[in-house]
Amino acid sequence: MKTTLIGAAAAAVLAMPAFAQGADVPDNLEKLGNFQTTGTTEFTYVPQEGAFADGIRKTLERITLPEGFRIGLYAVVPDARHMAVGPQGIVTFVGTRKDKVWAVTDRNKDRVADEVKDFAPSLKFAIPNGPCFSKDGFLYIAEQNRVLLFPAAEFFYESPDVAAFNLVKQGELIPPEEESYNHTARVCRIGPDGKIYISLGQPFNVAPPEKLDLYREVGIGGIIRMNTDGTGREVYTYGIRNSVGHDFDPETGDLWFTDNQVDGMGDDIPPGELNHQTEMGQHFGAPWYGGGDVRTNEYAGQDVPYDVVMPAVEMTAHAADLGMTFYSGSMFPEEYRGAIFSAQHGSWNRTTPVGARVMVTHVAEDGTATSEPFAEGWIDGNGEYLGRPVDVAQLRDGSILVSDDLAGAIYRIWYEGM
Amino acid sequence: MKGLSALALGGLMLAGAAFGDAPPGDLEAGRKVAGLCRVCHGLQGVAQVPIAPHIAGEPVSYITRQLAAFRSGAREHEMMTVVARGLTDTQIADVATWYSAHTARASLPPGADGSAAPALCVTCHGETGIAVNPDAPNLAAETNIYLATQLKAFRSGKRRHEIMSGIAADLTDDEIRAYADWYAAMQLEVTEPGAPGPCGAAC
Numbered sequence: 001m002k003t004t005l006i007g008a009a010a011a012a013v014l015a016m017p018a019f020a021q022g023a024d025v026p027d028n029l030e031k032l033g034n035f036q037t038t039g040t041t042e043f044t045y046v047p048q049e050g051a052f053a054d055g056i057r058k059t060l061e062r063i064t065l066p067e068g069f070r071i072g073l074y075a076v077v078p079d080a081r082h083m084a085v086g087p088q089g090i091v092t093f094v095g096t097r098k099d100k101v102w103a104v105t106d107r108n109k110d111r112v113a114d115e116v117k118d119f120a121p122s123l124k125f126a127i128p129n130g131p132c133f134s135k136d137g138f139l140y141i142a143e144q145n146r147v148l149l150f151p152a153a154e155f156f157y158e159s160p161d162v163a164a165f166n167l168v169k170q171g172e173l174i175p176p177e178e179e180s181y182n183h184t185a186r187v188c189r190i191g192p193d194g195k196i197y198i199s200l201g202q203p204f205n206v207a208p209p210e211k212l213d214l215y216r217e218v219g220i221g222g223i224i225r226m227n228t229d230g231t232g233r234e235v236y237t238y239g240i241r242n243s244v245g246h247d248f249d250p251e252t253g254d255l256w257f258t259d260n261q262v263d264g265m266g267d268d269i270p271p272g273e274l275n276h277q278t279e280m281g282q283h284f285g286a287p288w289y290g291g292g293d294v295r296t297n298e299y300a301g302q303d304v305p306y307d308v309v310m311p312a313v314e315m316t317a318h319a320a321d322l323g324m325t326f327y328s329g330s331m332f333p334e335e336y337r338g339a340i341f342s343a344q345h346g347s348w349n350r351t352t353p354v355g356a357r358v359m360v361t362h363v364a365e366d367g368t369a370t371s372e373p374f375a376e377g378w379i380d381g382n383g384e385y386l387g388r389p390v391d392v393a394q395l396r397d398g399s400i401l402v403s404d405d406l407a408g409a410i411y412r413i414w415y416e417g418m
Numbered sequence: 419m420k421g422l423s424a425l426a427l428g429g430l431m432l433a434g435a436a437f438g439d440a441p442p443g444d445l446e447a448g449r450k451v452a453g454l455c456r457v458c459h460g461l462q463g464v465a466q467v468p469i470a471p472h473i474a475g476e477p478v479s480y481i482t483r484q485l486a487a488f489r490s491g492a493r494e495h496e497m498m499t500v501v502a503r504g505l506t507d508t509q510i511a512d513v514a515t516w517y518s519a520h521t522a523r524a525s526l527p528p529g530a531d532g533s534a535a536p537a538l539c540v541t542c543h544g545e546t547g548i549a550v551n552p553d554a555p556n557l558a559a560e561t562n563i564y565l566a567t568q569l570k571a572f573r574s575g576k577r578r579h580e581i582m583s584g585i586a587a588d589l590t591d592d593e594i595r596a597y598a599d600w601y602a603a604m605q606l607e608v609t610e611p612g613a614p615g616p617c618g619a620a621c
Binding site: 079096097098099124126127144177179180181182183203204205263264346347348349353385405406 | 454457458466467468469495496497499500501503561562563564566567570574595
């Protein structure tokens with residue numbers, strides 16, 4: 001098995017010499033691209049037991065789920081954001097909005113992680129929020145303004161020095177002067193066409209008119225796609241405010257994505273969105289619409305210059321729908337197969353907080369979709385957050401993982417039956 | 419509760435004496451206003467999300483000035499502009515009083531040498547990121563990306579300040595990241611209003 005993996009990685013390197021030869025290869029990328037050591041030998045390990053873990057387990061006792069389902073602590077992972085489960089099931093990579101990517105390993109396969117350490121510690125990451133895997137084991141990490149590529153990451157992650165390449169060089173995902181810390185948590189997925197799809201949130205509450213031409217050209221406030229050698233970049237989706245979760249329906253190949261809608265219009269409008277895209281270039285309404293069919297004050301009364309696709313599901317206003325995944329496992333009962341599991345981070349300034357839960361969305365044969373809460377209880381009686389779910393990912397056994405960047409944890413939800 | 423308030427005011431006067439601030443607002447009212455802030459900045463001013471800074475122990479004048487700038491549009495942020503738009507002068511004074519009444523202390527991480535602190539920054543922000551100039555915010559233990567984002571905003575002109583705009587103008591991306599990494603690595607300790615400090619009776 002190891003021989004196969006090394007072979008795959010070496011082949012990848014040979015096939016992509018351009019990645020290692022950029023004029024301004026940052027940090028240690030050049031060395032890592034040549035399989036040299038950088039001298040960084042220290043991992044940071046996150047303790048998995050103790051009072052902190054016990055506190056999280058106590059919180060989980062109050063989480064409610066449909067009958068037959070259970071939730072437990074899978075791993076303590078600081079600042080845990082979006083997740084990518086390795087296609088071989090060896091390791092789960094977890095992004096953050098800080099400077100670390102965590103590698104989470106369940107070595108004894110008791111479905112509780114027993115090792116959490118930082119991935120590629122010799123690299124300086126900036127908002128490495130979005131990891132995603134190709135089926136053949138290439139890990140991509142979408143950062144604030146760069147996308148890195150790690151061949152055979154499930155094998156190389158055991159060493160501090162991993163083979164690493166630029167897919168999109170620093171400063172070329174968006175123009176550097178457009179960088180922001182807010183709405184800059186990227187997510188990525190490899191589509192059924194083999195291209196990588198990357199979300200690019202726009203940094204404003206409502207994007208101002210003078211930015212719209214640039215944003216349309218670059219794909220800010222949209223989703224872009226490109227070939228996995230970095231060529232052929234194009235804008236796939238327009239009219240998004242800040243999408244931090246997307247996935248492809250394994251049945252139809254269609255892209256579905258969540259979007260976070262405009263603040264400051266009141267507690268109950270505009271609705272959050274779960275969107276369904278059926279062809280390239282569709283426009284989803286921002287900034288003319290603030291969410292659903294609610295028009296923004298800034299563009300009130302103006303003609304909307306595009307045909308706009310309305311959301312497939314209007315979600316609770318301000319609940320902050322983030323990561324999502326289609327369920328393709330067989331552990332859960334029939335009604336959940338093919339459904340969408342998604343995370344609501346929870347509102348940040350609503351009078352009474354809403355969200356902080358896992359939703360499930362059932363898509364009917366005619367394409368209509370309905371959402372309902374699946375796991376909830378992370379808001380206590382004082383309106384205080386005990387956790388804030390970010391992303392949902394599926395393990396090979398058909399259970400699902402839920403990340404939480406407030407508690408700094410990953411939970412596992414499994415089905416035990418009635 | 420009365421005892422707590424009295425102690426808190428005592429602490430506040432000490433903090434105020436250092437920077438010449440008079441507490442302009444009401445501590446308890448400020449704690450209630452902080453309900454609007456706590457999802458991101460924490461009720462004690464210790465940030466809960468990496469995009470937000472720690473604000474515990476910042477001078478009243480600093481917090482007031484930033485909130486007023488967000489409210490007027492002089493400083494812009496997708497979330498803070500929405501929040502500040504709805505605040506009255508009294509609410510700003512109260513919430514600034516609340517967060518300022520906390521005490522922030524910082525220490526070097528194990529093995530760090532204070533003389534390696536970025537020379538451009540220490541005159542105002544201190545070696546450990548506890549400001550020594552009332553016009554400057556604390557930087558201790560802020561997320562490095564937050565600090566880098568602010569420095570880049572000063573460099574590009576998106577954010578302006580008579581001293582910081584000039585300092586940031588010529589910084590490279592690598593310098594910005596190095597300075598941000600230094601302060602992000604500090605260990606921050608925050609004490610609530612009225613609580614004895616970490617040094618207890620020895621203080």
